[in-house]
Every structure is written in C-alpha cells, then in structure tokens.
Amino acid sequence: MDKDFASEFINKLVSNAVEYGFDEAEACFMTNASMEINILNAEVSSYENSTVQGVGFRGKKNGQMGGSFTTEFDDSAIDFMLSTAMENCEVLDDEDEEFIYCDPENSHLESIQLSGNYNKNTYEKFSEVGLKLEKDILNLSPLIKAVDYLSVSCGTGPSVSVNSKGLYTYKDSDFISIFAEARAEKDGVVKTGGHYWFGKDIDAFDEKPFLETLRKKVLGKFGGSSVESGEYKVIFDSEAFVSLLQTFMGAFSSYSMQKGLSLLAGKEGEVIASDIFTLREEPMYEKALIKFPFDSEGVLTKSKALIDNGVFVKALYNLKTANKAGTKSTGNGFKGAYSSPVGISATNLVVTPGEKDFDALCEWVQDGIYLTELNGLHAGVNKISGDFSLFCEGYLIKDGKIARPVEQITVSDNFYDVLKKIIATGSDTISVPEGKGEYFCPSVVVSKMNISGDTGEEGEE
Amino acid sequence: MISETSASRIIEAAMSGNADFAEIFEEQKKSSSVGLLNGRTIRASSGIDYGVGIRLMAGTNVVYVYSCDKSEEALIKLAKEAASALKGGKSSDIKNIEALSKSSPSVLNIDPLSVSKKTNIEFLKEASDYALSYDELITQVAASYATSNRIIHILNSEGFNKEESQTRIRFSIETVATKGNEKQTGRIAPGTMRGYEYVNEYPVIDKTRECCETAIRMINAGYAPSGKMPVVIGNGFGGVIFHEACGHALESTAVGIKASCFTDKLGQQIASSVVSARDNARIEGEWGSYYTDDTGRESSDLLLIENGICKNYLVDDLGARRMGCKPTGCGRRQDFTYAPTSRMSNTYICNGTDNPADIIADTEYGLYCTKMGGGSVDTATGEFNFASEEAFMIRNGKIAEPVRGATLIGKGQEILMNIDRVGNDLELAAGMCGSVSGGVPVTVGQPTIRVSSILVGGREA
Numbered sequence: 043m044d045k046d047f048a049s050e051f052i053n054k055l056v057s058n059a060v061e062y063g064f065d066e067a068e069a070c071f072m073t074n075a076s077m078e079i080n081i082l083n084a085e086v087s088s089y090e091n092s093t094v095q096g097v098g099f100r101g102k103k104n105g106q107m108g109g110s111f112t113t114e115f116d117d118s119a120i121d122f123m124l125s126t127a128m129e130n131c132e133v134l135d136d137e138d139e140e141f142i143y144c145d146p147e148n149s150h151l152e153s154i155q156l157s158g159n160y161n162k163n164t165y166e167k168f169s170e171v172g173l174k175l176e177k178d179i180l181n182l183s184p185l186i187k188a189v190d191y192l193s194v195s196c197g198t199g200p201s202v203s204v205n206s207k208g209l210y211t212y213k214d215s216d217f218i219s220i221f222a223e224a225r226a227e228k229d230g231v232v233k234t235g236g237h238y239w240f241g242k243d244i245d246a247f248d249e250k251p252f253l254e255t256l257r258k259k260v261l262g263k264f265g266g267s268s269v270e271s272g273e274y275k276v277i278f279d280s281e282a283f284v285s286l287l288q289t290f291m292g293a294f295s296s297y298s299m300q301k302g303l304s305l306l307a308g309k310e311g312e313v314i315a316s317d318i319f320t321l322r323e324e325p326m327y328e329k330a331l332i333k334f335p336f337d338s339e340g341v342l343t344k345s346k347a348l349i350d351n352g353v354f355v356k357a358l359y360n361l362k363t364a365n366k367a368g369t370k371s372t373g374n375g376f377k378g379a380y381s382s383p384v385g386i387s388a389t390n391l392v393v394t395p396g397e398k399d400f401d402a403l404c405e406w407v408q409d410g411i412y413l414t415e416l417n418g419l420h421a422g423v424n425k426i427s428g429d430f431s432l433f434c435e436g437y438l439i440k441d442g443k444i445a446r447p448v449e450q451i452t453v454s455d456n457f458y459d460v461l462k463k464i465i466a467t468g469s470d471t472i473s474v475p476e477g478k479g480e481y482f483c484p485s486v487v488v489s490k491m492n493i494s495g496d497t498g499e500e501g502e503e
Numbered sequence: 504m505i506s507e508t509s510a511s512r513i514i515e516a517a518m519s520g521n522a523d524f525a526e527i528f529e530e531q532k533k534s535s536s537v538g539l540l541n542g543r544t545i546r547a548s549s550g551i552d553y554g555v556g557i558r559l560m561a562g563t564n565v566v567y568v569y570s571c572d573k574s575e576e577a578l579i580k581l582a583k584e585a586a587s588a589l590k591g592g593k594s595s596d597i598k599n600i601e602a603l604s605k606s607s608p609s610v611l612n613i614d615p616l617s618v619s620k621k622t623n624i625e626f627l628k629e630a631s632d633y634a635l636s637y638d639e640l641i642t643q644v645a646a647s648y649a650t651s652n653r654i655i656h657i658l659n660s661e662g663f664n665k666e667e668s669q670t671r672i673r674f675s676i677e678t679v680a681t682k683g684n685e686k687q688t689g690r691i692a693p694g695t696m697r698g699y700e701y702v703n704e705y706p707v708i709d710k711t712r713e714c715c716e717t718a719i720r721m722i723n724a725g726y727a728p729s730g731k732m733p734v735v736i737g738n739g740f741g742g743v744i745f746h747e748a749c750g751h752a753l754e755s756t757a758v759g760i761k762a763s764c765f766t767d768k769l770g771q772q773i774a775s776s777v778v779s780a781r782d783n784a785r786i787e788g789e790w791g792s793y794y795t796d797d798t799g800r801e802s803s804d805l806l807l808i809e810n811g812i813c814k815n816y817l818v819d820d821l822g823a824r825r826m827g828c829k830p831t832g833c834g835r836r837q838d839f840t841y842a843p844t845s846r847m848s849n850t851y852i853c854n855g856t857d858n859p860a861d862i863i864a865d866t867e868y869g870l871y872c873t874k875m876g877g878g879s880v881d882t883a884t885g886e887f888n889f890a891s892e893e894a895f896m897i898r899n900g901k902i903a904e905p906v907r908g909a910t911l912i913g914k915g916q917e918i919l920m921n922i923d924r925v926g927n928d929l930e931l932a933a934g935m936c937g938s939v940s941g942g943v944p945v946t947v948g949q950p951t952i953r954v955s956s957i958l959v960g961g962r963e964a
C-alpha cells in the first residue's frame with residue numbers, strides 16, 4: 043500500500059471515529075519492509091524479503107483511551123477497530139489521563155532520513171558481502187571451525203499518523219546490519235563470539251576492523267580460568283556497560299516512578315552517581331544512524347542530561363506521565379509497533395568520555411578485571427532494586443596489563459551502587475545499537491565489585 | 504482462507520525456478536488483552552493480525568517471503584520473486600492438493616474470546632484486591648489476562664492441506680513487596696489451551712497468597728552465598744534449566760549444523776542414568792501443545808533421553824534435509840513473519856522414584872531453589888545461567904533460611920551428568936521460548952531434582 047492510500051485510510055478511520063462517538067481519536071499506519079540473507083557453509087542458506095503493514099487506532103471516550111489494531115484495510119476493519127476500541131474504553135478505569143495531542147505550531151511533522159543507497163541492497167550484493175565475510179572469518183585461524191550464524195539485512199518503512207486534533211506526522215528511514223557468530227575449538231574446548239556492523243551504505247562496510255574485533259572476541263577467550271572470589275576493581279568494556287545500563291534504563295522512566303517501580307522516584311535534583319559520570323539523551327546526535335526529531339505523540343524531542351556530573355536531572359516523560367507529575371512531556375512518548383500503546387523510551391544516549399585510552403586505563407587500574415560480556419541480563423537482575431548477579435566473561439588485569447582470560451565467574455552488585463563507584467570513563471567511545479537508538483559509550487571503570495569465581499573447592503560458608 | 508485453486512497457482516509460481524519444495528503458510532490471529540495495576544484497569548486492547556508466508560527450499564537453501572496482502576495476484580508475484588532468488592537444487596513434481604484436514608489441541612467448553620473483558624477484569628480484580636489487603640508490605644499488584652485464537656493453514660507442493668486452530672489463555676499476577684528502598688516480587692503466570700472453564704476453576708486466591716508470601720519472604724531474606732554446592736531444584740518451572748541447557752542443544756537448528764554440544768551423541772550417555780526426558784506436543788489442552796506443526800506435519804511425543812542415553816533430536820524439515828533423517832513434527836514459528844525452525848513444545852524431565860522430602864533430608868548442606876526465573880544458554884558451549892526467584896538454604900537435611908539473588912551457573916552437559924536424585928512429583932509450567940523463529944508458547948517441567956554440584960553466584964562470598 044502506498045503512502046497516499048495509507049493516509050486516506052487512517053484519515054477515514056479518524057473521521058469515522060468522531061462520528062462513532064469518540065471524543066478524540068488517532069490512527070497510525072506503519073510499514074516494515076525488510077530483506078535478510080543468511081550464509082552457511084559457503085552458500086546463501088536463506089533469504090527473506092518481506093513487507094508487513096498494520097494500523098493502530100486509539101480513541102478517547104469519557105477520559106479513557108481504548109486501543110485496537112489490524113493488518114486488514116477495508117471497511118469491515120474500520121468497524122472492527124472502532125467497535126472494539128469503544129468496548130475497551132468502557133472497561134477501562136485508569137486514573138491517569140492519556141492525551142491526543144497537536145501543537146498548532148508543529149502540526150505537520152516530517153522526518154525523512156532515507157540514505158539514497160537503499161537500492162544497492164540487492165540479493166546479489168548482500169550475498170557477495172556475506173560469502174566473502176564468511177570465507178575471511180574462517181581464514182582468520184585454523185581454530186575457527188565454523189561461522190554458525192551470519193546475516194546481512196536491511197530494513198526501511200514509512201510510518202504515518204493523523205489525529206482528530208489536526209496532527210500529521212510522517213517518518214521514514216533505512217538501515218543495514220551485519221552480524222556474524224563464529225565458533226572455535228582448541229583441545230576440545232569450544233568458544234563462540236559474535237560481532238556486528240550497522241550503517242546506511244553497504245559499500246561503507248569495512249571488513250578489516252570487523253574481522254580484527256571478531257578474532258579478539260573469539261580466540262581471545264582460550265586459555266581462561268576462573269579467579270578467586272573477592273572484590274575487584276573493574277573496567278567495563280563499552281558493550282558490557284551498555285548492556286548493564288540498558289537493563290536498568292526503565293528506572294529513568296517517569297512511568298516506572300509513578301507506579302512505584304523505580305528507586306529514582308522523587309530523586310530529581312539529587313546525587314545518584316559519581317561526580318565524573320554524565321549521561322545525556324541526544325535524539326538528534328550527529329553521529330547517530332537514526333535521529334528522532336519528534337516522538338509518537340507528536341511532541342518535539344530535545345537534547346538533555348539524565349545524569350549531569352552525578353546529579354539526576356530529570357526523568358523521561360510522555361504526555362500522560364507529565365500531566366500526572368504536573369510537568370511537560372520530554373518528547374519520549376514512543377510506541378514500538380502499530381499494535382502497541384504509547385510507552386516511554388530513550389532515543390540516542392551518550393556517556394561523556396574521559397581522557398585516558400584503554401591501555402592507560404589498564405595501567406591506571408594496575409590489578410583488576412576487564413569485563414567484556416555480561417550474560418543473562420534478562421534473568422539475573424532485579425530491575426526494581428538494582429541487584430544483579432550475572433555470569434560474565436573477561437580478562438584479568440595484572441600489573442597494568444591484560445594477563446589472561448577469565449571465565450566461570452559471576453559479578454554481583456547493585457546498579458545504583460555501581461553508578462556511585464564509577465571512578466573513570468575512557469576516551470574510547472564506540473556506538474552500540476541498543477534499545478530504540480544507539481548508546482555512545484566508552485570503557486567505564488568501577489572502583490570495586492563482588493566477583494565470585496570457582497576456586498575448585500566445594501563451598502562451605 | 505486461500506482457496507485450493509489459488510494455492511495451486513501460487514505453489515506453481517513458487518516452483519517455477521529451482522525449488523524442490525514450496526509451502527504456503529496462512530495465519531489469522533484474533534487477540535484480546537487487559538491489564539490491571541493496583542485493581543484499576545489501565546490497559547485494554549483487541550486486534551486481528553493476518554499474513555501469509557511463502558517458503559521455498561532447494562536442498563538446504565531456503566527462501567522465505569511474507570506479506571499481509573492476501574490477494575492471489577500479490578501472492579503469485581511474491582512467489583515468483585522468491586523463486587528467482589533461490590539458488591541450487593533442481594525442480595521437482597508438484598503433488599495435487601489433498602482435501603483439507605483440521606485439528607485442534609484446544610479443549611474448549613467456554614470459548615475465551617466469547618467471554619467479555621468485564622468478566623476477565625473481575626477475575627483479575629479479585630486477585631488484586633486480595634493481594635493489596637494481604638499485608639502492608641505488599642505495595643503493588645500488577646495483573647494481566649490475554650487470550651488469542653490462532654488459525655494456521657498450511658498448503659505445500661507435497662499436497663499438504665492442513666488447518667489447525669489454537670486457542671490459548673495466559674494470565675499473570677505479580678505482587679511487589681516493599682521495605683525501605685528494597686522491592687521484591689512474587690509471580691504466577693499460568694497458561695492453558697483449555698477454555699475459560701480453566702479460569703473459572705483456578706484457585707486464584709490460594710495462588711495469589713503464595714505470590715504475596717514469596718515477595719514478603721524474599722524482601723526479608725539475606726543474600727545467597729556463592730560457590731559450588733549441591734542444589735535441589737523444585738518441580739514445575741525448575742524445568743527451565745533443562746529446557747535451556749539441554750533442550751535447545753537437541754534442536755536440529757543447532758545439531759544440524761554441528762553447532763551443538765550434543766552433536767553426534769545419539770545412543771550415547773549425555774545425562775546421569777536417573778534422567779529420562781520427553782518433548783510431548785500432544786498433551787490435549789496443555790499450553791505448549793499443537794497437533795499440527797507450523798509446517799503442516801503431525802506433532803509427536805518424543806523421547807529425548809532415556810536413562811541418560813540420548814535417544815532423539817528435535818528435527819524440523821530443514822534439519823531433516825541437513826541430517827538425513829525424518830522430521831519429528833517440531834517446525835514452529837511465532838507468526839507468519841518468521842520461517843519455521845525446530846522448537847520444543849511441552850518438554851520435561853520424567854518422574855523418578857525419589858520422594859522429594861527424602862531428597863532434602865539427604866542433603867546436608869546446599870541450596871533449595873523453589874522458584875526459578877528465566878535464563879540463557881550458549882548451545883555451542885553449553886554454558887548457562889539462571890536466576891532463582893525464591894530459594895532457601897538446606898542445612899542438616901532441613902529447609903533453613905530463605906535467600907535471594909542466587910544465580911545458577913554451569914555447563915548443560917556437566918549438570919545433566921551431575922543430577923543424582925529425581926523425585927516423583929512431576930509438574931509442568933507455562934513459559935514463552937524465544938529463538939530464531941520468534942517467541943512460541945512452551946511448557947517446561949520436572950519433578951524435584953538434585954544436582955550434586957553447581958556454581959552459585961550470590962552476593963555473600
């Protein structure tokens with residue numbers, strides 16, 4: 043379905059909604075077109091090429107907002123969406139009001155971030171890149187036995203939204219991503235590791251640094267052993283720190299705070315982290331692949347600090363939570379799919395870097411653990427209290443240098459304590475795609491953390 | 504539904520190139536859900552999703568395309584595009600489409616979609632009100648209910664013409680206990696393929712009380728110790744460890760490309776001799792069941808491990824081509840946007856002979872995990888980690904103080920060999936399993952078991 047048909051359909055839906063008896067209404071049409079190839083054993087083992095389109099509707103009646111969705115686009119679909127959304131309004135008794143919004147000065151919002159390179163994303167091109175990459179990964183070392191997973195994919199898709207207050211939004215963007223996971227074996231010990239690349243132009247993919255990082259991520263794990271349980275100074279690799287931060291980002295949402303699910307509630311303006319730590323949300327960050335000029339409610343986004351030199355500045359709000367708190371939306375009201383309600387999400391996040399590069403950080407730390415992977419973040423954490431106990435991998439730092447890999451260890455601590463124990467950030471910022479956008483994060487040093495290892499003895503207390 | 508004549512034309516278009524197999528997967532899903540927070544209904548949604556996936560194979564190469572557009576013209580165009588992207592293979596005969604055969608593992612006295620949202624809300628409200636008045640430490644109760652009817656229709660070049668209707672209900676009640684800055688949760692989330700009579704018969708007050716007790720017990724608990732120790736894992740959801748650490752590694756997705764730690768182990772001992780395990784998709788009314796898989800094949804009751812010996816792998820049609828064996832009817836996918844892969848259904852460790860009380864009594868010192876949370880595993884190395892949601896210390900053969908924050912860490916192969924006691928109290932529990940073909944409903948299960956030694960990651964050294 044093209045953009046004009048989509049606009050016409052959702053306009054009809056919204057105008058019928060008002061006739062149907064809704065006080066206010068909004069409809070959005072989302073498309074997701076994607077292509078992916080997978081490489082296995084020097085062949086394109088699978089190819090996917092698809093389009094999914096759906097419409098999400100929300101209508102307000104007597105202060106309650108009911109929702110419905112469908113992938114059908116005919117008159118019976120309109121009837122279905124209106125009648126079920128009305129039924130949903132009738133059973134809701136939410137104390138907090140949700141809003142249909144339009145800022146008269148910004149009633150027509152467009153964000154078109156198409157690269158112009160999308161037509162290069164052909165089956166032939168992706169196959170060529172993928173097959174070469176698989177071959178070159180296998181050539182890295184005789185220890186590498188297989189590339190168990192290799193995908194080259196791209197996605198694009200316009201989304202258009204209209205409401206009964208006169209808002210019109212349109213956005214479209216595209217991206218390409220490459221992911222590979224290699225398996226190596228040495229003396230019967232198996233190790234795996236993966237790496238990714240993402241961008242907007244397949245010709246900009248530089249295989250050399252990709253291979254070098256993947257090589258380190260897989261082959262660097264051999265020869266590891268555990269460490270004695272105890273407290274260690276820790277350098278978090280950027281990706282590992284981002285995975286931890288992302289796990290607890292929900293605590294920065296005003297929704298979590300208002301529902302008593304965030305320990306940051308009521309702490310705006312207070313010190314919650316070490317004074318060297320600054321975390322900013324930059325929706326329009328220059329280096330970001332995708333920029334977010336406005337949110338799904340039609341509110342303009344803005345650059346802001348979440349944590350400024352240790353001080354928790356402000357939570358993330360959408361229109362509903364802002365109204366409850368007596369403040370303004372921060373432009374963080376996003377919906378994930380046509381079928382989802384408006385939630386709260388951060389866009390692009392930036393951890394302010396320090397001055398030391400990675401080697402200088404190791405030298406400065408002298409003895410400790412360099413953590414590269416935290417596993418089981420969806421299970422081994424208490425998202426409310428901040429407690430976590432996670433299986434992790436990394437390296438032992440001895441006399442200011444990486445000494446050997448470590449494995450079969452767990453790191454146990456509390457997220458809020460970790461924020462306070464940050465003593466340095468590196469100058470080695472990388473971009474890590476996570477959540478809605480990207481994190482721009484360097485290595486992060488924490489003064490001490492509880493590491494439990496396997497000393498080989500049956501534990502008594 | 505796509506007519507047989509349309510399907511023939513689409514399959515013909517799909518087989519016009521190199522494909523030796525073509526399949527149409529048509530899916531319609533109606534869903535309805537409500538969510539309560541502290542007794543107030545804050546979310547109500549309804550929807551219909553429809554889509555078609557077309558899968559082509561040539562040897563072990565796969566092309567998968569999908570769309571929401573059900574017109575014959577659009578699907579023929581899609582099938583032709585898919586055919587032109589498929590490499591290798593040689594064309595094959597197309598068999599005549601058989602007469603439609605229908606199946607359903609759901610047992611419905613009362614169709615859940617015929618029950619009003621008001622009734623669903625009353626059920627959840629009873630639980631919420633009870634929990635909120637249970638104890639002043641319980642500060643929050645979240646409750647949700649969701650039901651769906653999924654009709655899948657599979658037609659392929661081998662003449663298959665199968666339809667299956669799957670109606671499912673899942674609800675959850677989560678209680679939060681607060682003490683100062685600390686919060687702990689208790690949770691139940693049963694799922695079924697029975698009708699609304701399941702909800703009517705559910706002992707909701709007793710189960711909500713258990714949730715409250717868990718949350719309060721955990722908020723008052725100290726941290727678990729760390730180190731290697733014997734661990735007794737309670738029945739029901741404790742089976743998640745077997746699911747993650749063993750089940751995934753027996754899927755042809757991993758075994759078929761030799762990326763599993765259990766590759767080439769048929770007939771060999773992979774677990775201690777007290778362990779037998781099954782994957783049974785044919786339990787009527789059970790949450791993880793299906794009679795016809797998402798590739799149109801009849802599902803099975805598969806013996807995975809018998810007295811420690813590996814008996815069968817979970818093999819889908821692509822896996823069968825890779826491994827040169829027969830598929831076991833385990834091809835599953837979240838929805839039409841995913842190509843199918845080998846997946847589990849109702850997977851459990853079979854009953855043993857021990858009385859659970861004796862297992863505890865015979866354990867001098869160790870950890871007793873009564874409620875497990877989620878976890879993750881690397882199927883190549885077998886490394887896994889799991890969080891416990893409720894645990895107790897075992898001292899001198901008796902259940903002692905509750906402890907929180909325990910993570911179990913290890914390798915699947917080692918844990919299976921270290922199971923030394925298996926109880927006679929098998930229970931199944933509903934869950935969602937995420938993998939390459941998306942999230943599918945599964946049950947996990949086991950009787951009470953003891954593992955002679957697991958590394959426990961806790962916060963107390």
